Amino acid sequence: MLAPYVVVWESTKACDFACKHCRAKAIPNRLPEELTKEEVFSLIDDLSSSGVKLFVISGGDALKRDDIFEIAEYASKRITTAISPSGSRIELHVAKRLKESGVAIASISVDGPEEVHDEFRSVKGAFAIAKKAIESLQQAGIPVQVNTTISKYNVGRLEDVKRTVLSFHPVSWDVFVLIPTGRATRDMMISPEENEIVMRTVYKWRHEEGINVRMTCNPYYVRVSNELGSRALPPDQKYGRRSVEGARGCMAGNGYAFIAYDGTVYPCGFLPVPAGNVRVKRFSEIYNDSPVFKALRGQLKGKCGVCEYATVCGGCRARAYSLTGDFLSEDPFCTYVPLRVRLSDKHLQAS
Numbered sequence: 001m002l003a004p005y006v007v008v009w010e011s012t013k014a015c016d017f018a019c020k021h022c023r024a025k026a027i028p029n030r031l032p033e034e035l036t037k038e039e040v041f042s043l044i045d046d047l048s049s050s051g052v053k054l055f056v057i058s059g060g061d062a063l064k065r066d067d068i069f070e071i072a073e074y075a076s077k078r079i080t081t082a083i084s085p086s087g088s089r090i091e092l093h094v095a096k097r098l099k100e101s102g103v104a105i106a107s108i109s110v111d112g113p114e115e116v117h118d119e120f121r122s123v124k125g126a127f128a129i130a131k132k133a134i135e136s137l138q139q140a141g142i143p144v145q146v147n148t149t150i151s152k153y154n155v156g157r158l159e160d161v162k163r164t165v166l167s168f169h170p171v172s173w174d175v176f177v178l179i180p181t182g183r184a185t186r187d188m189m190i191s192p193e194e195n196e197i198v199m200r201t202v203y204k205w206r207h208e209e210g211i212n213v214r215m216t217c218n219p220y221y222v223r224v225s226n227e228l229g230s231r232a233l234p235p236d237q238k239y240g241r242r243s244v245e246g247a248r249g250c251m252a253g254n255g256y257a258f259i260a261y262d263g264t265v266y267p268c269g270f271l272p273v274p275a276g277n278v279r280v281k282r283f284s285e286i287y288n289d290s291p292v293f294k295a296l297r298g299q300l301k302g303k304c305g306v307c308e309y310a311t312v313c314g315g316c317r318a319r320a321y322s323l324t325g326d327f328l329s330e331d332p333f334c335t336y337v338p339l340r341v342r343l344s345d346k347h348l349q350a351s
Contacts, residue, residue: 007054010060087133113127223313
């Protein structure tokens with residue numbers, strides 16, 4: 001039986017921020033369709049028994065739920081549990097409660113120096129809020145991972161972004177590249193050529209400067225990492241694609257799954273193609289039996305389907321969907337030309 005390595009649960013769509021790129025299109029107040037505490041407990045039991053390794057409580061902002069500490073405590077006794085809050089509600093006493101609830105790690109977003117971060121987050125003072133949240137979590141003894149989204153707002157200031165993030169002394173750093181979904185639009189994206197530079201820069205940071213940085217929503221980094229010297233490994237047969245030397249292919253439905261506030265299951269939070277609902281069917285059954293998940297583990301279309309990196313990269317399925325409308329299509333954001341395509345073109349030219 002297959003199980004995702006990571007399951008992310010969107011605990012609520014409620015959030016005090018209104019970030020320009022928000023995947024969830026977060027709103028100020030909670031919605032009545034949210035999973036109840038009892039439904040979440042049942043979900044956690046299913047995830048635990050099926051072998052899921054990491055349960056991430058996300059949002060919106062999970063701290064807008066008044067039962068979140070109970071849920072975190074229940075989950076942490078069964079699965080390694082992380083939390084990814086907005087940071088707007090984290091004071092030291094809140095951080096201590098999260099620690100007491102068994103939260104193993106927290107992630108806070110920092111997208112660059114203060115002026116860059118505040119603009120991207122659409123809240124003046126957002127950087128100061130993130131700083132206070134990180135310091136509170138660290139003081140409470142919770143390791144902090146910093147998440148950074150690369151977009152047109154900060155792609156020209158990568159070294160400034162690095163210096164800012166490292167000033168917080170996170171245990172790890174996860175670099176995302178913006179996908180045009182939710183509130184994020186195509187004009188916020190960086191270009192494929194800029195992304196090649198970003199990937200090579202991240203590789204240098206990790207392998208030459210010793211920074212514990214990896215990339216998410218950028219599966220082509222597996223190929224770049226391989227080209228620069230780190231051998232790409234095939235995915236695990238049970239858990240799908242996982243991070244190898246800071247690089248991981250698209251995990252949507254292949255090592256990763258996302259559960260929305262109302263129980264709808266998606267391959268990834270950035271890929272709005274529903275695969276089922278945990279109010280109707282157990283998550284473990286959806287993950288194994290849904291035609292959506294099965295399709296994602298099968299043959300891809302276009303150059304992604306014939307690429308020598310198909311099993312370790314797979315292209316970004318969310319980006320393919322947002323740009324083409326087909327989650328199985330080749331990823332138009334990738335600049336790489338597969339060997340089979342090159343050989344075929346060469347053969348045609350020769351004939």
